[in-house]
Amino acid sequence: MTEKPGRTPAIVEARNLVKLFPGVVALSGMNFELHAGEVHCVCGENGAGKSTLIKTLSGFYTPDEGGVYVDGELMLSSTVASKAAGIATIYQEHNLVPDLSVAENVLLGNWGGHKGILSRREIRKRARKALDQVAPHLNLDTPAMALSTVDGQMVEIARAIAQDARVIIMDEPTTALTEQDVEKLYKLVDELRSKGLAIMYVSHKLEEVFTLADRITVIREGKTVASSVPADELDARSVVQLMVGKDVDLYEHIPRERGELVLDARGLSLAGAFEDVNLQLHAGEIVGLAGLVGAGRTEVARCIYGADKADAGTVEVSGRKLSLHGASAGIAAGIALVPEERKLQGIIPMLSIRENTTLTLLKQVSKWGVLQRGYEKKMVSGYIKELDVRTPSAETPIQSLSGGNQQKVIIARCLASNPKVLILDEPTKGIDIGAKAEIHRLIEQLARRGVAVLVISSELPELLELSDRVMVMRAGRVVAELDKAQATKENVIAYAAA
Amino acid sequence: MQPQTATGPAGPVSGKAGPGKFQDKSRSRLSGVGDFIGAQGLLVVVLLFGVLLTFLSPVFLTTVNLVNLLFQCTILGVFAIGMTFVILTGGIDVSVGSTAALSSVLSMGVIVNMNMPPAIGLLTGLVVGAGVGAVNGLMVTKLGISPLIATLATLSAGSGIAFAYSDGGNITPVPKMLTEMVSAKVAGIPLLIPAVLVLAFLAHLALTRTTYGRSIYAVGGNKEAALLAGIRVDRVTMNAYIIAGLSAGMAGLLLTGRLASGSPRAGDGIELTVIAAVVIGGTSLFGGQGNIKGTLLGVLLIAMVSNAVNLLGIPSSYDRIVQGVVIFAAAALDVYRYKYVQKNLSRKRKIGPPPATDPKTAGTTATGTATAHTGTPA
Structure with a gap:
């Protein structure tokens, strides 16, 4: 750790921020300070006010009370003032222009030039200088769309450097990164810190927080609940408790009976995605599918489900061969899928919880194409109760629910079709810690009832905790099958990344 | 200090902030303005416009004018009902005007040139409409052409075929059955008005x-x-275009009856008015949102604009300017409504009042720790 902060005055300080949106109090007394040469992590659940805090610091929002102070002076609430103060923000979603080159992206909007005429040489020189400090391996002429996620992030950080930023705000920077890339990012953050930059690192992944943080601030419900605590005075458990505001029962693995073979996939291949994949699932068993992003896990799941058509191979459910034609075939055969991207592939945002739940079984809730509303309502309210979906009513649009509750509705949709095989792709991505534990328990209960479960997760601890057996994929092939005892983090990573 | 920080949060008070607390009803309730626009806004606009017209023109609130106004709505309404299906899927169909022309010309061609019975002619009109819709649907679903471009192609081709077949002229005489069907009245009210309402009700169901x-x-x-939920998306989309084509074909027949000729100009340029009516009616161009009730109100509003231009003696060329303004307002409203709904219904939830400053709560404990720390520099 660098020299203890505290004696130097803060570069950026948020004092008692209050921000109201119509009907919502986003911030209610938020304090935060950031010193040169430190990594200050901000932890909080979804909706705790992390994004609002970031947007206030970067000048997008004007706080209703309190203010942002830069070097002790009140900063105007504008993005221009924030930029002038040397604050640069790296958002979750990348802000690169895909068709422009790396060089142009590094200097985006800051091209300089003379009377609107740009000098290519000048741009390249300045971009190179900034890039050298962050990612010297990148080519200036590569179009941004050809970059990997982590390199895209590097370009954004280089942009911050090119703007002479003193403060870099990173908002959940590792969401889309693989384990290896995360290491790269760690190294970079370390270097930036030693150069004297102040880094605000927002994340709900505690592993990252404790790797990087000099100090930690925990926020909950728009308020600071632990302000600038040195990282070595906290541990993961205490941070979780601060974030959630109560004790969280963590998941515990209890062995289950393994039943008969339910799903038998043999020799599955899809050009460009995966090759010769064999996968067997037994009733009551939870199998984890591990691997780096891009190893072909999601593609395998989609092919088994029938959403995509495999080039070769067979899938049998309880001895009956599937046609693998369209998702409806998979559903009819008793396979259910909780898709990877909840927002893009799971929910129909404007429709109610009721309508979202019965989406896969419109046939069951209708007669001659006419919906039987009474029956539908009864069925849905049963699932709302069973899965403890927290909502005012079944008629609430699903998009107004929290991520965790949306996911429960998607799981309810899967359960309603009474599946023999349940495939969950990143089931807890972007979900609060509390809801996460509930979903884990739910998965466990389903397996206990005899459903064969396949879980795909990039969060290795989650995968290892849930699975009875772990299959590891690398570059489109299954490279290892590990039982509970063999499936350690080191083992899995070794196979996945070798 | 470590144990203090670590055990602090386990205090009994902190249990209060359970997720259940967030389930405040106000989360899903829109605030005043949004509610107004979202739910009854259009109805209110239509009524206010009606009141305004009553003051501006003594003729507006006469039975004759009102019946006439509703009669003007009918054909536009038939178009718009079909269009609602397509726009709900997130698509669009700009070919409905030329589909109507094609239906008009071909149905009369079958009757007049080929001497078929009128019923066969009318059926031809409907089949032509559904056929054009099917072509649109195939282009959109199987070929993946964007709906605007696909239907632009059929707009052009359909209109071309209609002109080619009729040599640019009108086909007459229209069988009496059709003209009488369009103009039939019971107790002074054109039968077409309740007929379209029944059609709308069926579409609503x-x-x-x-x-x-x-x-x-x-x-949508x-x-x-x-x-991924197993819905046959292509089939659903395809059927929406067929419904739109069918309704355009039907509208083409009605136009034929009203114009008393099979005309390649029937429905010329009406597609924009139809789309405007549907969008004004609250069906989102992004798809997935809207209903038939709104569409009917949208049709009514557009017809009222024409009616107003007529009654107030404004030159008819201004009609289209006024219509343009109304379309602009509706589109702007659509964007506003979309953003508004997104903003209010997304993850933002109501945050409870700040927790009481009980020394046992997690927050105070940890903050206290931190203050103590920063107070004693290393």
Whole structure:
């Protein structure tokens, strides 16, 4: 750790921020300070006010009370003032222009030039200088769309450097990164810190927080609940408790009976995605599918489900061969899928919880194409109760629910079709810690009832905790099958990344 | 200090902030302005406009004018009902005007040139409409052409065929049965008005009470999710275009009856008015949102604008300017409504009052720790 902060005055300080949106109090007394040469992590659940805090610091929002102070002076609430103060923000979603080159992206909007005429040489020189400090391996002429996620992030950080930023705000920077890339990012953050930059690192992944943080601030419900605590005075458990505001029962693995073979996939291949994949699932068993992003896990799941058509191979459910034609075939055969991207592939945002739940079984809730509303309502309210979906009513649009509750509705949709095989792709991505534990328990209960479960997760601890057996994929092939005892983090990573 | 920080949060008070607390009803309730625009806004606008016209023109609130106004709505209404299905899927159909012309010309061609009985001619008109719709649907679903471009192609081709077949002229005489059907009246009220209302009601039932209707909303709301939920997205989309084509064909027949000729100019340029009516009626161009009730109100509003231009003696060329302004307002409203709904219904939730400053709560404990720390520099 660098020299203890505290004696130097803060570069950026948020004092008692209050921000109201119509009907919502986003911030209610938020304090935060950031010193040169430190990594200050901000932890909080979804909706705790992390994004609002970031947007206030970067000048997008004007706080209703309190203010942002830069070097002790009140900063105007504008993005221009924030930029002038040397604050640069790296958002979750990348802000690169895909068709422009790396060089142009590094200097985006800051091209300089003379009377609107740009000098290519000048741009390249300045971009190179900034890039050298962050990612010297990148080519200036590569179009941004050809970059990997982590390199895209590097370009954004280089942009911050090119703007002479003193403060870099990173908002959940590792969401889309693989384990290896995360290491790269760690190294970079370390270097930036030693150069004297102040880094605000927002994340709900505690592993990252404790790797990087000099100090930690925990926020909950728009308020600071632990302000600038040195990282070595906290541990993961205490941070979780601060974030959630109560004790969280963590998941515990209890062995289950393994039943008969339910799903038998043999020799599955899809050009460009995966090759010769064999996968067997037994009733009551939870199998984890591990691997780096891009190893072909999601593609395998989609092919088994029938959403995509495999080039070769067979899938049998309880001895009956599937046609693998369209998702409806998979559903009819008793396979259910909780898709990877909840927002893009799971929910129909404007429709109610009721309508979202019965989406896969419109046939069951209708007669001659006419919906039987009474029956539908009864069925849905049963699932709302069973899965403890927290909502005012079944008629609430699903998009107004929290991520965790949306996911429960998607799981309810899967359960309603009474599946023999349940495939969950990143089931807890972007979900609060509390809801996460509930979903884990739910998965466990389903397996206990005899459903064969396949879980795909990039969060290795989650995968290892849930699975009875772990299959590891690398570059489109299954490279290892590990039982509970063999499936350690080191083992899995070794196979996945070798 | 470590143990203090670590055990602090376990205090009994902190249990209060359980997730259940967030389930405040106000989360899902829109605030005043949004409610107004979202739910009854259009009805209120229509009524206010009506009151205004009553003051501006003594003729407006006469039975004759009102019946006439509703009669003007009927054909536009038939177009718009079909269009609602397509726009709900997130698509658009700009070919409805030329489909109507094609239906008009070909149906009269069958009757007049080929000496077929009128019923066969009318059936031809409907089949032509559904056929054009099917072509649109195939282009959109199987070839993946964007709806605007696909239907632009049929707009052009359809209109061309209509002109080619009729040599640019009108085909007469229209069988009496058709002209009488369009102008039939009971107790001074054209039968067409209740007929279109029945059609609208059927469409409403189809959208709200059937699996097909539910599928349309699902496809328009999130195509990918609908696909993964096992909905046959292509078939649903295809059928929406066929419905739009069918309704355009029907409208083409009605136009034929009203114009008393099979004309390649029937429905010329009406597609924009139709789309405007549907969008003004609250059906989102993004898909997945809207209903038939709104569409009917949108049609009514557009007809009132024409009616007003007529009654107030404004030169008819201004009619289109006024219509343009109304379309602009509706589109702007659509964007506003979309953003508004997104903002209010997304993850933002109501945050409870700040927790009481009980020394046992997690927050105070940890903050206290931190203050103590920063107070004693190393």
